[in-house]
Every structure is written in C-alpha cells, then in structure tokens.
Amino acid sequence: SAIAQKNYLQESKADKVKRMQWWTDDTFGMFIHWGLYAVPAGEYNGKGGGAEWIMETHKIPTAEYEKFAGQFNPQKFNAKEWVQIAKSAGAKYIVITSKHHDGFSMWDSEVTGYDIMDATPFKRDILKELSDACKAAGIKFCLYHSILDWHQPDAKSKDYLRQAIEHPDFNKYRETYLKPQLAELIRKYNPEVLWFDGEWIPEWSEQQGKDLYNYLRNIKPSLIINNRVSKARGGMEGMNKYENAAGDFGTPEQEILKGASQDYWESCMTLNGNWGYVKNDNNWKSAQLLIDNLVDIAAKGGNYLLNVGPTAEGQIPAQSIERLAEMGKWLAINKEAIYATNGIANYKEGDHIKFTQSKDGKSTYALFNKYENNELLLTSVQPKTGSKIYMLGVNKPLSWTKNGDAITIKLPEQLPGKYTWTLKIQH
Ligand code: H79
DSSP, X not given: OOSOOOOGGXXXXXXXXXXXXXXHHHOEEEEEOOSGGGTTTTEETTEEOOSTTXXXXXXXXXXXXXXXXXXXXXXXOOHHHHHHHHHHHTOOEEEEEEEOTTOOBSSOOSSOSOBTTTSSSSOOOHHHHHHHHHHHHTOEEEEEEESOOSSSGGXXXXXXXXXXXXXXXXXXXXXXXXXXXXXXXXXXXXXXXXXXXXXXXXXXXXXXXXXXXXXXXXXXXXXXXXXXXXXXXXXTOSSBSSSSOSOSBBOOBSSOOSSOOSSOBEEEEESSSOSSOOTTOOOOOOHHHHHHHHHHHHHTTOEEEEEEXXXXXXXXXXXXXXXXXXXXXXXXXXXXGTTTEEEEOOOTTOTTEEEEEETTXXXXXXXXXXXXXXXXXXXXXXXXXXXXXXXXXXXXXXXXEEETXXXXXXXXXXXXXXXXXXXXXXX
C-alpha cells in the first residue's frame, strides 16, 4: 500500500526508555498457560508426559488432538476471580496464551474455526472476559502468541510430528493467518505486551522478525514485544547473542540471570514443574523460594513472570493460589523495595542479602532472609551519621552503629512476616 510505514527499528534510546517505563516499574507479572492441553492434563492413552507440548510429546495426529476441543467446557472459569488472584498476589500485568504451539485460538478468531467460540461447547471468548476484567482492576493485559503452529498445515515445520506435509507454504501462513490474527488481537483486546515464542523453527528468520515487529508497532506504537519475535537468542537462551535485533526484552526461561544486564529482561518461571496444567505435578516451589526469586530478579533489574496453569474446569490450582497469596502478603509490606526501584548489582554481602534502590537515590533497600543474634551486619552500605534506618512494616527507626567500614543494625524484637525482611536505609 502507499501508506508510509514508520520504521520502529530505529527508535531512539530515550523513546524506548519512555515506552518501557511502566513495564520496568511493574516488575511482577502473572503468566497463564491455558488451552486444549488442559483437557489431557499431562496424560495421553494412559501414558504420562507433556503438558502444553503433549501433542508433540505423544505425536498425537491433528484430527485426534482436535477432539479435545469438544471436551473443553470450563464451567468454573471466572475472569474476575483470575484477575483478583493476580492482583492480590501483587502482579501488575498478566500474559495469557492466545495461541500456543498446538495452534488453538483462545478467542473468537475471524480467520479460523479452530477456536474457543466455534470448536468448543464453552463458546465464550475468554480473552474478551479477561481483558475487560483486567481493565476494570487496573491490571495490564498482555498476550503470548506462538509463531510455531502444529495445526496450520502451511506453518508446519517438517521437524514436527514427523509428518510429511506436501508443499507447506510458510509465507502464506504468515501473511494470511499469523499477521491477520495478531492485528485482530490488537484491535479487539488492546494488549500492552506481545510475548512471542516458537521462533526457533527453521522457517522463521531475523528479517521476518523485523518485519513483524514493525508491522505490529505500526498498528500500536506503544506495544512492548519480547525478543522471541526475532532470531537473536543463542539457542534456547534468554538473552540475545547479537545487537540490533528486533524485540524489546530478553526472556530467560526457568532461570534467573547471573547478574544485571544492559538489556531489558524478564525471567519466566513455573510454580511447579510445568506451564500447562498437569494433574500429577506436585513439584510446587515454596513461597520462600518464590519471594527469593522475586527479590533476586528485582535486585538485578529484571522482571518476574510467574506462571499458572489452569484446569480444564477453568480453575487456577489451589496450590498456586496459596503461594501467590503469600507473595501478595509479603509484597503488601515490602512493595516499596520492589516496584519502581533500580537494582543494585551488589553481591558482596552473600546470598542472603540483596539490594535495590529508590529511583531518587535517597533510599537503599537491603532485603535479607537470614540473620543472627537479632542484628544485621552490612559492609557495603555507608550511611552518614544520623541517617535513619527503618524496617518496612515497622514504624520506629532502628538503632545502628558504625564499626570501621561495617554497620550493625539492631533488628526489632518482632519481625513482620516470616520470609524476607527489608531494611530501608535513608541517605
Ligand atoms: O510456553 C512455554 C513452553 O511451552 C515454551 N516456552 C514457555 C514459555 C517452551 N518449552 N520448551 N521450550 C520452549 C524450549 C523447547 C526446547 C526443545 Fe526443542 C523442544 C528442545 C527439544 C524439544 C525445539 C525443538 C528446540 C529444539 C527442538
């Protein structure tokens, strides 16, 4: 067409910083992996294995997998409840699977009948319900969308399902299916982030990634798009292996970076061992570990995207809800040290103490999960004489003494909560 497309690949650093502001400030999001794979729930023909990858794991033929749509009827789904679970956990945004690798569309898609409206007895547009509920609750609504698609014949890489596809036409899939679906998702649900995945297929290229990135930001300039839109990851690593690739942030998966990074990044992690719902997965992380991870990520300047895998009945597992509620209780006291802070890459004090800083530089936060003799010793923070040190959740300032390069802070008799505590050191 003759309409000039803006080149968003040449955005200035300052413009990107502005666009990314809410995202870096929000720090904590909830990932939701929900699709037809919740029906088999990690078991096919009596054999365990696979969650959202179950189609690939058991090499389920397309016509067989499609039958799960007829059984998808999550009568207990309640968008407001899910959003409330995210909000009371302290998550500021949610990212839900509009389409995973299985190719099933979780909204009323205009370009396919293989979607929640046309192919399931449920016939409700969950993206509409969730985006409305997010808007009402002040939670940012974001979408995960797989480039890889095991259902569209033209998208099938010959590596998948070991099925011989005659003359697959990937360009046709991209132009008449993938891009129209994404344009439709932006128009209907106004997502703030598009979180791509499945870019490792041989059909996808850096050029296609750049084109798609530009195409999407021309539709919605404020969009934030992850680095998996492109080809720049080193294998399955989270961060890019070269510069100037399309995409706004790195995506370490099931791991946290060893240190801070010059690039924006978000660690996505599961609460148990799987992304999609698996009925026998009881490998739950403890609330303490989840809080440790959040603190570690914030101290390294990243974001934490923590996943839930709802059931085919439409419920977030109780074990997930319990853990998220514990995080929410912790954040209610310690939020000042997490949201809208800068990380401080200071590892001198050992693994049990991490640091963040207020944006105005006036307060340093020391978050610790271990102490002895009701005091804490810090060697790398040098407050001026008369500076006040508080514990978040405690009203009175704490007494502290200086001995050479170290300071010793007397902790209160009663510490708020049972996980990790925060000292606020005012400079
Ligand atoms: O959506 C979640 C997972 O389903 C998806 N990303 C998160 C957010 C994901 N799962 N695994 N992976 C991404 C990486 C998979 C890597 C492998 Fe393979 C699959 C290694 C071997 C099979 C793809 C195909 C890479 C090599 C061959």
